[in-house]
Amino acid sequence: MLEILIYGAVSSAIYAMLAVGFTLIFGVARILNLAHGAFYALGAYAAYVFTGLLHWPLFIAAPLAVLFVALFGVLMERFLVRPLRYSQLAVLMITLSVSLAVEQGLFITFGSEYRNVPSFVAEKISIGGVDIGGQRLLALIAGVLVLLLLWLFIQRTRLGAAILAVSQDPEAAQYMGIPTNRIFSVVMAISAGTAALAGVLVSPFLTVQPTMGLLPMVKAFAIVIVGGLGSIPGSILAALLLGYSETIVAYLISSSWTELVSLVAVVTTLMIKPSGLLGRRAAF
Amino acid sequence: MKQLSIIDLSGAVVVVALLALAPVLLNSNYFTGVLTVCVIYAIWAASWDFMSGLTGRENFGHSLFIGAGAYTAGFLATAWYANPWYSLPTAVVVAVAFSLIVGFPTLRLRGPYFALAMLSASAIMQRLCLIFWEYSGGEEGLYGLDPLIQSPLHYYWFVLAILVAAVAILTALAQSHWGLLLRAIRGDEATCQAAGINVTFYKIASLTISAAFAGLGGALYAHYQLQVSPPLFSVVVSITVIIMVYVGGIGSIYGPALGAIMLTLLTELLRSFGEYRLWVYTLTLMLILFFLPNGLIAPLWRRLTERFR
Numbered sequence: 001m002l003e004i005l006i007y008g009a010v011s012s013a014i015y016a017m018l019a020v021g022f023t024l025i026f027g028v029a030r031i032l033n034l035a036h037g038a039f040y041a042l043g044a045y046a047a048y049v050f051t052g053l054l055h056w057p058l059f060i061a062a063p064l065a066v067l068f069v070a071l072f073g074v075l076m077e078r079f080l081v082r083p084l085r086y087s088q089l090a091v092l093m094i095t096l097s098v099s100l101a102v103e104q105g106l107f108i109t110f111g112s113e114y115r116n117v118p119s120f121v122a123e124k125i126s127i128g129g130v131d132i133g134g135q136r137l138l139a140l141i142a143g144v145l146v147l148l149l150l151w152l153f154i155q156r157t158r159l160g161a162a163i164l165a166v167s168q169d170p171e172a173a174q175y176m177g178i179p180t181n182r183i184f185s186v187v188m189a190i191s192a193g194t195a196a197l198a199g200v201l202v203s204p205f206l207t208v209q210p211t212m213g214l215l216p217m218v219k220a221f222a223i224v225i226v227g228g229l230g231s232i233p234g235s236i237l238a239a240l241l242l243g244y245s246e247t248i249v250a251y252l253i254s255s256s257w258t259e260l261v262s263l264v265a266v267v268t269t270l271m272i273k274p275s276g277l278l279g280r281r282a283a284f
Numbered sequence: 285m286k287q288l289s290i291i292d293l294s295g296a297v298v299v300v301a302l303l304a305l306a307p308v309l310l311n312s313n314y315f316t317g318v319l320t321v322c323v324i325y326a327i328w329a330a331s332w333d334f335m336s337g338l339t340g341r342e343n344f345g346h347s348l349f350i351g352a353g354a355y356t357a358g359f360l361a362t363a364w365y366a367n368p369w370y371s372l373p374t375a376v377v378v379a380v381a382f383s384l385i386v387g388f389p390t391l392r393l394r395g396p397y398f399a400l401a402m403l404s405a406s407a408i409m410q411r412l413c414l415i416f417w418e419y420s421g422g423e424e425g426l427y428g429l430d431p432l433i434q435s436p437l438h439y440y441w442f443v444l445a446i447l448v449a450a451v452a453i454l455t456a457l458a459q460s461h462w463g464l465l466l467r468a469i470r471g472d473e474a475t476c477q478a479a480g481i482n483v484t485f486y487k488i489a490s491l492t493i494s495a496a497f498a499g500l501g502g503a504l505y506a507h508y509q510l511q512v513s514p515p516l517f518s519v520v521v522s523i524t525v526i527i528m529v530y531v532g533g534i535g536s537i538y539g540p541a542l543g544a545i546m547l548t549l550l551t552e553l554l555r556s557f558g559e560y561r562l563w564v565y566t567l568t569l570m571l572i573l574f575f576l577p578n579g580l581i582a583p584l585w586r587r588l589t590e591r592f593r
Binding site (some may be wrong): 104260270 | 388396404405407530569579
């Protein structure tokens with residue numbers, strides 16, 4: 001029972017990190033970013049290069065990996081997505097082609113075999129008789145911290161207020177003197193950075209390989225649809241729901257059935273309440 | 285409504301004649317095989333274009349229908365040892381069933397739900413094929429299908445005939461009142477709804493037609509390769525089809541079909557590039573998105589034939 005509670009929390013935290021970034025860039029810039037999974041994979045590979053190949057210490061490697069991917073995201077938004085923003089389809093196509101290009105690039109550089117990233121925290125920690133890898137616990141704590149910081153940033157800072165304003169009405173925000181395009185860049189950096197952080201954190205205990213981004217991205221879609229496109233609390237709530245129901249299904253039936261959970265969740269949501277648990281009206 | 289002009293028809297006759305004669309002139313089994321794949325991709329691209337090109341609801345998981353059709357053919361052949369000819373109609377039925385399952389919850393809605401749901405559905409189907417490997421053959425898939433027609437050349441002609449029929453049917457539908465409604469939905473869905481058009485019905489119906497041809501193409505592909513495997517469901521297949529449509533000119537149906545043939549031939553030329561091939565594809569797509577947003581083939585054909593109309 002406690003096992004389900006802890007493991008469910010870990011996967012929920014990782015899903016939440018992925019989904020929040022995905023929903024943020026959609027809510028603010030109306031960019032449906034199909035390259036989100038590629039950011040996650042790039043983060044994991046950056047962690048592999050910095051710690052596994054170059055043997056840098058964790059406190060340098062992890063922030064560098066996140067910064068690198070955030071920069072990649074900003075450049076992608078500036079040079080590839082922004083000129084095509086007149087058409088939603090063109091944005092979908094360009095982000096999808098970026099994600100394919102990244103996947104192929106990783107495949108060509110690193111090959112298709114699984115890569116191992118050394119654990120950041122080697123010890124096992126025992127909570128109420130349940131042994132849990134320190135790495136998973138680190139992922140949980142970091143995930144909760146990042147989401148908390150993001151919440152404070154959006155609610156309490158001037159830049160956060162500007163982001164909120166743009167998400168509500170980009171044109172009116174621009175009339176008020178908010179540099180909309182710069183806000184898009186900031187949001188893209190946050191979105192790519194959180195996805196990369198999720199990738200960095202899971203890299204020691206999940207397999208690192210070129211196609212690793214696709215399935216988490218599909219999960220992020222599912223969470224965002226269940227939670228309501230563009231709603232951050234909604235996606236956190238949905239991440240908890242999906243993380244726990246997958247863990248419960250894995251314990252009660254078999255881990256192969258977990259993939260079905262997100263599909264069923266998406267179909268039921270779209271049938272019963274298409275706007276999601278906390279629809280777009282309550283944007284943040 | 286624009287009627288088919290003489291010049292369009294004669295252009296079509298010349299292209300089909302060239303395609304039909306090419307393998308006879310070159311007389312190489314390898315080349316016939318390449319052309320068969322070209323023509324099957326053309327069926328997929330034309331079927332994608334009918335739904336997504338006309339209504340503007342971009343389908344990012346066309347491989348769901350392709351894979352469903354192919355696996356239906358595979359199951360019929362390996363589990364029930366059915367006559368291979370049964371697999372074509374059965375594949376159509378199964379693909380249509382899949383389109384209804386995905387279409388009903390998602391196409392009622394506006395916005396990006398349909399694209400996301402299709403992408404997720406095809407990715408999850410690919411995973412399911414690997415997870416339930418006892419039934420689906422896992423990574424290796426199902427093999428040992430019988431060819432529909434023994435002679436590769438005759439099979440090629442059969443597939444080509446289906447392509448011609450598919451393009452003819454889809455073009456006729458697109459030129460009809462029905463196609464006009466679909467294009468109106470692309471233009472302004474809310475206005476169509478206000479005008480009393482059952483928008484959801486038209487979107488779902490066009491998706492089932494699109495899925496039917498995709499499933500048929502999937503079964504034809506399965507009986508050409510004589511095996512099916514999970515990559516048929518992959519996002520790469522969907523995106524390849526979408527790139528072909530883009531190159532051909534979205535919304536014109538004949539353009540995507542020709543785009544598919546052209547790009548598949550190009551892929552054969554690029555075979556020596558091996559794993560860089562997909563990069564070339566991706567790059568082509570980016571260039572087209574930036575410089576030729578209306579595609580290459582259909583606009584070119586319109587420009588060339590302008591003065592004869």
